[in-house]
Amino acid sequence: MTTFSIVLPCYNAETTLLQTLESLRGQTFSNWEAICVDDGSTDGTRKLIQAASIVDARIRLVRNPGKGPSAARNFGAFSSTGAIIAFCDADDIWMPTKLAELVKTFVDPAVDGAYGQIGFFKHTPSDATVFSTVPSGDLSIDLLLGENPVCTMSNLALRRGAFKATGGFDTSMVHNEDLEWLIRLVGGSARVIGVASLHTMYRTSVGGLSTDLSAMSAGRIRAIETAARFGMSPSARSHAIHHRYLARRALRLGETRTLALRHAIAGLAHSPSGFFSPLRRGALTLLGSLGALFLPRTTCQSLFS
The missing domain is CATH 3.90.550.10 (Spore Coat Polysaccharide Biosynthesis Protein SpsA; Chain A)
Structure with missing residues:
Protein backbone atom coordinates (compact mmCIF):
# COMPACT_ATOMS: atom_id res chain seq x y z
CA MET A 1 0.00 0.00 0.00
CA ASP A 212 -4.08 40.77 0.15
CA LEU A 213 -4.72 42.07 3.66
CA SER A 214 -8.41 42.80 3.05
CA ALA A 215 -8.99 39.25 1.78
CA MET A 216 -7.10 37.94 4.79
CA SER A 217 -9.40 39.86 7.12
CA ALA A 218 -12.52 38.50 5.43
CA GLY A 219 -11.15 34.97 5.60
CA ARG A 220 -10.33 35.37 9.28
CA ILE A 221 -13.92 36.38 10.02
CA ARG A 222 -15.07 33.12 8.44
CA ALA A 223 -12.48 31.21 10.44
CA ILE A 224 -13.66 32.81 13.68
CA GLU A 225 -17.25 31.87 12.81
CA THR A 226 -16.14 28.27 12.34
CA ALA A 227 -14.29 28.34 15.67
CA ALA A 228 -17.47 29.55 17.35
CA ARG A 229 -19.24 26.38 16.21
CA PHE A 230 -16.81 24.49 18.43
CA GLY A 231 -17.41 26.82 21.35
CA MET A 232 -14.14 28.69 20.83
CA SER A 233 -13.39 32.37 20.36
CA PRO A 234 -10.02 34.10 19.97
CA SER A 235 -8.32 34.93 23.23
CA ALA A 236 -6.91 38.41 23.81
CA ARG A 237 -3.47 36.89 23.33
CA SER A 238 -4.31 35.36 19.95
CA HIS A 239 -5.87 38.65 18.81
CA ALA A 240 -2.65 40.45 19.78
CA ILE A 241 -0.46 37.94 17.95
CA HIS A 242 -2.64 38.14 14.85
CA HIS A 243 -2.44 41.95 14.76
CA ARG A 244 1.33 41.69 15.17
CA TYR A 245 1.40 39.36 12.18
CA LEU A 246 -0.67 41.83 10.12
CA ALA A 247 1.64 44.68 11.14
CA ARG A 248 4.66 42.73 9.92
CA ARG A 249 2.82 41.82 6.72
CA ALA A 250 1.97 45.50 6.12
CA LEU A 251 5.65 46.38 6.55
CA ARG A 252 6.72 43.69 4.09
CA LEU A 253 4.27 44.94 1.49
CA GLY A 254 5.13 48.59 1.92
CA GLU A 255 1.52 49.48 2.65
CA THR A 256 0.37 52.93 3.79
CA ARG A 257 2.69 54.45 6.37
CA THR A 258 0.19 54.17 9.22
CA LEU A 259 -1.30 50.71 8.60
CA ALA A 260 1.40 48.73 10.40
CA LEU A 261 1.24 51.06 13.40
CA ARG A 262 -2.56 50.77 13.57
CA HIS A 263 -2.25 46.98 13.75
CA ALA A 264 0.53 47.21 16.34
CA ILE A 265 -1.60 49.49 18.54
CA ALA A 266 -4.58 47.17 18.17
CA GLY A 267 -2.43 44.21 19.19
CA LEU A 268 -1.09 46.01 22.23
CA ALA A 269 -4.60 47.01 23.23
CA HIS A 270 -5.70 43.38 23.20
CA SER A 271 -2.73 41.96 25.11
CA PRO A 272 0.67 43.60 25.67
CA SER A 273 2.12 40.29 26.92
CA GLY A 274 0.81 38.47 23.84
CA PHE A 275 2.16 41.13 21.47
CA PHE A 276 5.62 40.93 23.06
CA SER A 277 5.75 37.13 23.09
CA PRO A 278 8.45 36.56 22.11
CA LEU A 279 9.90 39.89 23.18
CA ARG A 280 12.24 40.32 20.20
CA ARG A 281 9.52 39.84 17.61
CA GLY A 282 7.10 42.19 19.33
CA ALA A 283 9.73 44.86 19.92
CA LEU A 284 11.01 44.77 16.34
CA THR A 285 7.48 44.93 14.99
CA LEU A 286 6.64 47.97 17.11
CA LEU A 287 9.89 49.72 16.18
CA GLY A 288 9.35 48.93 12.50
CA SER A 289 5.78 50.24 12.67
CA LEU A 290 7.01 53.49 14.19
CA GLY A 291 9.88 53.68 11.70
CA ALA A 292 7.46 53.26 8.80
CA LEU A 293 6.16 56.76 9.58
CA PHE A 294 9.38 58.31 8.29
CA LEU A 295 11.64 55.58 6.78
CA PRO A 296 11.51 54.85 3.02
CA ARG A 297 9.05 52.07 2.21
CA THR A 298 11.75 50.05 0.50
CA THR A 299 13.77 50.06 3.73
CA CYS A 300 10.83 48.68 5.73
CA GLN A 301 10.17 46.06 3.09
CA SER A 302 13.80 44.99 3.20
CA LEU A 303 13.92 44.80 6.99
CA PHE A 304 10.77 42.69 7.22
CA SER A 305 11.08 40.61 4.03
Whole structure:
Protein backbone atom coordinates (compact mmCIF):
# COMPACT_ATOMS: atom_id res chain seq x y z
CA MET A 1 0.00 0.00 0.00
CA THR A 2 1.18 3.53 -0.75
CA THR A 3 2.23 5.31 2.43
CA PHE A 4 2.01 8.93 1.29
CA SER A 5 -0.25 10.55 -1.27
CA ILE A 6 1.17 13.98 -2.06
CA VAL A 7 -1.51 16.33 -3.38
CA LEU A 8 -0.01 19.08 -5.50
CA PRO A 9 -2.34 21.76 -6.99
CA CYS A 10 -0.80 23.34 -10.10
CA TYR A 11 -1.71 26.50 -11.97
CA ASN A 12 0.70 28.10 -14.45
CA ALA A 13 3.61 26.81 -12.40
CA GLU A 14 6.14 26.02 -15.12
CA THR A 15 8.82 28.27 -13.61
CA THR A 16 8.88 26.55 -10.21
CA LEU A 17 7.25 23.12 -10.63
CA LEU A 18 10.34 21.16 -11.70
CA GLN A 19 12.22 22.27 -8.59
CA THR A 20 9.27 21.21 -6.45
CA LEU A 21 9.03 17.79 -8.14
CA GLU A 22 12.79 17.26 -7.79
CA SER A 23 12.46 17.85 -4.05
CA LEU A 24 9.83 15.10 -3.93
CA ARG A 25 11.97 12.72 -5.97
CA GLY A 26 14.87 13.50 -3.64
CA GLN A 27 13.03 12.18 -0.57
CA THR A 28 14.94 9.53 1.36
CA PHE A 29 11.61 7.73 1.93
CA SER A 30 10.38 6.46 -1.43
CA ASN A 31 6.90 4.98 -0.89
CA TRP A 32 4.78 7.86 -2.20
CA GLU A 33 2.62 9.00 -5.07
CA ALA A 34 2.35 12.60 -6.27
CA ILE A 35 -1.04 13.64 -7.62
CA CYS A 36 -0.50 16.82 -9.65
CA VAL A 37 -3.90 18.46 -10.03
CA ASP A 38 -3.82 20.89 -12.95
CA ASP A 39 -6.20 23.80 -12.40
CA GLY A 40 -6.53 24.90 -16.01
CA SER A 41 -2.95 26.03 -16.68
CA THR A 42 -2.30 27.90 -19.92
CA ASP A 43 1.51 27.62 -19.83
CA GLY A 44 3.71 24.51 -20.03
CA THR A 45 2.69 23.09 -16.65
CA ARG A 46 0.84 20.04 -18.02
CA LYS A 47 3.66 19.12 -20.39
CA LEU A 48 6.17 19.32 -17.56
CA ILE A 49 4.08 16.98 -15.40
CA GLN A 50 3.59 14.55 -18.27
CA ALA A 51 7.33 14.49 -18.93
CA ALA A 52 8.05 13.98 -15.24
CA SER A 53 5.55 11.09 -15.06
CA ILE A 54 7.44 9.27 -17.83
CA VAL A 55 10.65 9.50 -15.81
CA ASP A 56 8.96 8.64 -12.50
CA ALA A 57 5.71 6.65 -12.50
CA ARG A 58 4.94 7.85 -8.97
CA ILE A 59 4.03 11.23 -10.48
CA ARG A 60 0.70 11.53 -12.25
CA LEU A 61 -1.36 14.28 -13.83
CA VAL A 62 -5.08 14.78 -13.21
CA ARG A 63 -7.37 17.64 -14.19
CA ASN A 64 -9.29 19.60 -11.58
CA PRO A 65 -13.01 19.18 -12.33
CA GLY A 66 -13.68 22.31 -10.27
CA LYS A 67 -11.71 25.53 -10.02
CA GLY A 68 -9.29 26.92 -7.47
CA PRO A 69 -6.75 25.45 -5.02
CA SER A 70 -9.38 24.23 -2.54
CA ALA A 71 -11.25 22.25 -5.20
CA ALA A 72 -7.92 20.93 -6.50
CA ARG A 73 -6.83 19.78 -3.05
CA ASN A 74 -10.19 18.15 -2.40
CA PHE A 75 -10.16 16.30 -5.72
CA GLY A 76 -6.58 15.12 -5.26
CA ALA A 77 -7.09 14.02 -1.66
CA PHE A 78 -10.36 12.17 -2.24
CA SER A 79 -8.93 10.37 -5.29
CA SER A 80 -5.66 9.38 -3.59
CA THR A 81 -4.66 5.93 -2.35
CA GLY A 82 -2.11 6.61 0.39
CA ALA A 83 -2.61 6.01 4.09
CA ILE A 84 -1.31 9.52 4.76
CA ILE A 85 -2.15 12.62 2.71
CA ALA A 86 0.51 15.31 2.42
CA PHE A 87 -0.05 18.62 0.66
CA CYS A 88 2.53 20.53 -1.34
CA ASP A 89 2.21 23.69 -3.42
CA ALA A 90 3.85 23.91 -6.83
CA ASP A 91 6.36 26.57 -5.80
CA ASP A 92 7.56 25.14 -2.47
CA ILE A 93 10.41 22.73 -1.75
CA TRP A 94 10.63 19.84 0.69
CA MET A 95 13.73 18.92 2.65
CA PRO A 96 15.03 15.43 1.70
CA THR A 97 14.24 13.76 5.04
CA LYS A 98 10.75 15.20 5.50
CA LEU A 99 8.76 12.05 4.69
CA ALA A 100 11.20 9.80 6.56
CA GLU A 101 10.70 11.90 9.69
CA LEU A 102 6.94 11.94 9.24
CA VAL A 103 6.85 8.13 8.98
CA LYS A 104 8.40 7.94 12.43
CA THR A 105 5.92 10.48 13.77
CA PHE A 106 2.89 8.55 12.48
CA VAL A 107 4.05 5.35 14.19
CA ASP A 108 2.12 6.74 17.16
CA PRO A 109 -1.52 5.83 16.40
CA ALA A 110 -2.71 8.77 18.52
CA VAL A 111 -1.23 11.25 16.01
CA ASP A 112 -3.65 12.30 13.27
CA GLY A 113 -1.55 15.01 11.63
CA ALA A 114 1.88 16.59 11.78
CA TYR A 115 3.77 19.65 10.57
CA GLY A 116 7.37 20.84 10.82
CA GLN A 117 9.44 23.99 10.63
CA ILE A 118 9.45 26.24 7.56
CA GLY A 119 12.23 28.27 6.00
CA PHE A 120 11.27 31.33 3.94
CA PHE A 121 13.24 32.10 0.77
CA LYS A 122 12.98 34.37 -2.28
CA HIS A 123 15.18 32.92 -4.99
CA THR A 124 16.91 29.81 -3.65
CA PRO A 125 16.52 27.89 -0.37
CA SER A 126 20.07 28.79 0.58
CA ASP A 127 19.10 32.45 0.99
CA ALA A 128 16.60 31.68 3.76
CA THR A 129 17.25 33.62 6.96
CA VAL A 130 13.79 33.47 8.55
CA PHE A 131 12.37 30.24 9.98
CA SER A 132 9.05 29.48 11.62
CA THR A 133 8.62 28.46 15.24
CA VAL A 134 7.22 25.03 16.10
CA PRO A 135 5.39 25.30 19.44
CA SER A 136 5.35 22.43 21.89
CA GLY A 137 2.09 20.62 22.52
CA ASP A 138 -0.83 19.85 20.24
CA LEU A 139 -2.17 22.28 17.67
CA SER A 140 -5.18 24.16 19.08
CA ILE A 141 -7.84 26.49 17.72
CA ASP A 142 -6.46 29.36 19.78
CA LEU A 143 -2.97 28.84 18.32
CA LEU A 144 -4.45 28.84 14.84
CA LEU A 145 -6.28 32.11 15.51
CA GLY A 146 -3.04 33.77 16.57
CA GLU A 147 -0.15 33.17 14.17
CA ASN A 148 -0.91 29.83 12.53
CA PRO A 149 2.24 27.73 13.16
CA VAL A 150 1.47 25.40 10.23
CA CYS A 151 1.89 28.48 7.98
CA THR A 152 1.18 26.74 4.66
CA MET A 153 -0.52 23.58 3.44
CA SER A 154 2.86 22.48 2.04
CA ASN A 155 3.79 21.86 5.66
CA LEU A 156 1.00 19.46 6.69
CA ALA A 157 0.42 15.72 6.48
CA LEU A 158 -2.50 13.80 7.99
CA ARG A 159 -4.16 10.42 8.01
CA ARG A 160 -6.70 9.76 5.29
CA GLY A 161 -9.53 9.24 7.79
CA ALA A 162 -8.82 12.56 9.48
CA PHE A 163 -9.08 14.38 6.16
CA LYS A 164 -12.31 12.65 5.19
CA ALA A 165 -13.85 13.54 8.56
CA THR A 166 -13.48 17.25 7.75
CA GLY A 167 -15.40 16.96 4.47
CA GLY A 168 -12.58 18.80 2.68
CA PHE A 169 -11.84 22.46 2.08
CA ASP A 170 -14.56 25.08 1.71
CA THR A 171 -14.39 25.95 -2.00
CA SER A 172 -16.40 29.15 -1.49
CA MET A 173 -13.50 30.77 0.37
CA VAL A 174 -10.78 32.66 -1.51
CA HIS A 175 -8.44 33.32 1.40
CA ASN A 176 -7.66 31.68 4.75
CA GLU A 177 -9.49 28.58 3.52
CA ASP A 178 -6.60 26.54 4.94
CA LEU A 179 -7.03 28.19 8.36
CA GLU A 180 -10.78 27.57 8.36
CA TRP A 181 -10.20 23.93 7.41
CA LEU A 182 -7.51 23.48 10.09
CA ILE A 183 -9.96 24.78 12.69
CA ARG A 184 -12.50 22.17 11.57
CA LEU A 185 -9.78 19.51 11.66
CA VAL A 186 -8.64 20.33 15.20
CA GLY A 187 -12.17 21.15 16.39
CA GLY A 188 -13.22 17.68 15.30
CA SER A 189 -10.75 16.22 17.83
CA ALA A 190 -7.93 15.42 15.41
CA ARG A 191 -4.57 15.49 17.19
CA VAL A 192 -2.03 17.47 15.17
CA ILE A 193 1.52 17.89 16.49
CA GLY A 194 4.60 19.84 15.50
CA VAL A 195 7.92 18.24 14.61
CA ALA A 196 10.92 20.36 15.60
CA SER A 197 12.76 19.82 12.33
CA LEU A 198 13.03 21.81 9.09
CA HIS A 199 10.58 20.23 6.63
CA THR A 200 9.53 22.82 4.06
CA MET A 201 11.05 25.75 2.20
CA TYR A 202 8.41 28.35 1.36
CA ARG A 203 8.89 30.64 -1.62
CA THR A 204 7.85 34.17 -0.68
CA SER A 205 6.37 36.67 -3.12
CA VAL A 206 5.25 40.28 -2.76
CA GLY A 207 2.40 39.69 -5.20
CA GLY A 208 -0.41 37.21 -5.05
CA LEU A 209 -3.50 36.57 -2.98
CA SER A 210 -1.50 35.74 0.14
CA THR A 211 -0.51 39.42 0.34
CA ASP A 212 -4.08 40.77 0.15
CA LEU A 213 -4.72 42.07 3.66
CA SER A 214 -8.41 42.80 3.05
CA ALA A 215 -8.99 39.25 1.78
CA MET A 216 -7.10 37.94 4.79
CA SER A 217 -9.40 39.86 7.12
CA ALA A 218 -12.52 38.50 5.43
CA GLY A 219 -11.15 34.97 5.60
CA ARG A 220 -10.33 35.37 9.28
CA ILE A 221 -13.92 36.38 10.02
CA ARG A 222 -15.07 33.12 8.44
CA ALA A 223 -12.48 31.21 10.44
CA ILE A 224 -13.66 32.81 13.68
CA GLU A 225 -17.25 31.87 12.81
CA THR A 226 -16.14 28.27 12.34
CA ALA A 227 -14.29 28.34 15.67
CA ALA A 228 -17.47 29.55 17.35
CA ARG A 229 -19.24 26.38 16.21
CA PHE A 230 -16.81 24.49 18.43
CA GLY A 231 -17.41 26.82 21.35
CA MET A 232 -14.14 28.69 20.83
CA SER A 233 -13.39 32.37 20.36
CA PRO A 234 -10.02 34.10 19.97
CA SER A 235 -8.32 34.93 23.23
CA ALA A 236 -6.91 38.41 23.81
CA ARG A 237 -3.47 36.89 23.33
CA SER A 238 -4.31 35.36 19.95
CA HIS A 239 -5.87 38.65 18.81
CA ALA A 240 -2.65 40.45 19.78
CA ILE A 241 -0.46 37.94 17.95
CA HIS A 242 -2.64 38.14 14.85
CA HIS A 243 -2.44 41.95 14.76
CA ARG A 244 1.33 41.69 15.17
CA TYR A 245 1.40 39.36 12.18
CA LEU A 246 -0.67 41.83 10.12
CA ALA A 247 1.64 44.68 11.14
CA ARG A 248 4.66 42.73 9.92
CA ARG A 249 2.82 41.82 6.72
CA ALA A 250 1.97 45.50 6.12
CA LEU A 251 5.65 46.38 6.55
CA ARG A 252 6.72 43.69 4.09
CA LEU A 253 4.27 44.94 1.49
CA GLY A 254 5.13 48.59 1.92
CA GLU A 255 1.52 49.48 2.65
CA THR A 256 0.37 52.93 3.79
CA ARG A 257 2.69 54.45 6.37
CA THR A 258 0.19 54.17 9.22
CA LEU A 259 -1.30 50.71 8.60
CA ALA A 260 1.40 48.73 10.40
CA LEU A 261 1.24 51.06 13.40
CA ARG A 262 -2.56 50.77 13.57
CA HIS A 263 -2.25 46.98 13.75
CA ALA A 264 0.53 47.21 16.34
CA ILE A 265 -1.60 49.49 18.54
CA ALA A 266 -4.58 47.17 18.17
CA GLY A 267 -2.43 44.21 19.19
CA LEU A 268 -1.09 46.01 22.23
CA ALA A 269 -4.60 47.01 23.23
CA HIS A 270 -5.70 43.38 23.20
CA SER A 271 -2.73 41.96 25.11
CA PRO A 272 0.67 43.60 25.67
CA SER A 273 2.12 40.29 26.92
CA GLY A 274 0.81 38.47 23.84
CA PHE A 275 2.16 41.13 21.47
CA PHE A 276 5.62 40.93 23.06
CA SER A 277 5.75 37.13 23.09
CA PRO A 278 8.45 36.56 22.11
CA LEU A 279 9.90 39.89 23.18
CA ARG A 280 12.24 40.32 20.20
CA ARG A 281 9.52 39.84 17.61
CA GLY A 282 7.10 42.19 19.33
CA ALA A 283 9.73 44.86 19.92
CA LEU A 284 11.01 44.77 16.34
CA THR A 285 7.48 44.93 14.99
CA LEU A 286 6.64 47.97 17.11
CA LEU A 287 9.89 49.72 16.18
CA GLY A 288 9.35 48.93 12.50
CA SER A 289 5.78 50.24 12.67
CA LEU A 290 7.01 53.49 14.19
CA GLY A 291 9.88 53.68 11.70
CA ALA A 292 7.46 53.26 8.80
CA LEU A 293 6.16 56.76 9.58
CA PHE A 294 9.38 58.31 8.29
CA LEU A 295 11.64 55.58 6.78
CA PRO A 296 11.51 54.85 3.02
CA ARG A 297 9.05 52.07 2.21
CA THR A 298 11.75 50.05 0.50
CA THR A 299 13.77 50.06 3.73
CA CYS A 300 10.83 48.68 5.73
CA GLN A 301 10.17 46.06 3.09
CA SER A 302 13.80 44.99 3.20
CA LEU A 303 13.92 44.80 6.99
CA PHE A 304 10.77 42.69 7.22
CA SER A 305 11.08 40.61 4.03
